[in-house]
Amino acid sequence: MNRRNTPTKEAVLNLLLNSKKALSQDAIENQLDIKINRATIYRVLNRFCKDDLVHRIVAEDGKQYFAICKKCENQAAVLQHHFHFRCLSCDTIECLQVPVTYSVPNGYRVQNANCVLTGVCNDCS
């Protein structure tokens, strides 16, 4: 399954690279200057996730959001779990540079963490 370069892929990637916030399929479709099919956007995003280029956040609204989190790039990249913040006022989701720390009972093995804090962000308070 070799990946190919396409305008669609480039457009979505650039949008995520330039965005300070995590984006939903919906937001991506709206912010794109070119028209890309809904299903295609999802497929592109899922591919990015599979390739560990992008990470997926599921928020309290049950929707998926996608982010590149450039800040994390230096170190453990996407694999470093961090908190996310969902502002109820401006309705955005962003990556916080706050690592998720926890301990689990014996015998539990953690593969992933999906942590979203909800409240009001700095801009809105």
Place this chain on the structure above:
Amino acid sequence: MNRRNTPTKEAVLNLLLNSKKALSQDAIENQLDIKINRATIYRVLNRFCKDDLVHRIVAEDGKQYFAICKKCENQAAVLQHHFHFRCLSCDTIECLQVPVTYSVPNGYRVQNANCVLTGVCNDCS
């Protein structure tokens, strides 16, 4: 809006009280001995959440799960945020007695936390 006692409410509440795991609407409907309408179950659960009797967890699958978390009852009850664990093997979600700790940037106010760790639980490993 005074609450009333109904067989439906009792049944759902008992199920949650006796369950070691967080339950989805789906799971609740299946485990109930009496037939209760889907919409009604959601309404009962949403009422429980509003009354802080039950807390809602949104998992990576985008679905809502509901739990009473008896262990937390003593202290700060539902309001005390804790991690949840989703086992990919037995496909269940449980409350962990692990508090969620974090710090947020200046000006951010946190109202809620939805934190789910995913992996393999003790029973399955």
Place this chain on the structure above:
DNA sequence: ACATTATTGCGAATAAGTTGCAATAATACA
């Protein structure tokens, strides 16, 4: 140029959750 096959668009399907509305029943109180 050509063959291979990854990617796309479209429409339909799936699934979770909500909502309007009329019927039912729990509660308060006369």
Place this chain on the structure above:
DNA sequence: TGTATTATTGCAACTTATTCGCAATAATGT
């Protein structure tokens, strides 16, 4: 105990997010 009030329920329809099948398109290696 009877009655009025209104919270709760069931049903069907609706919304929204995400996926899937399939045929058409186009990126890539030779």
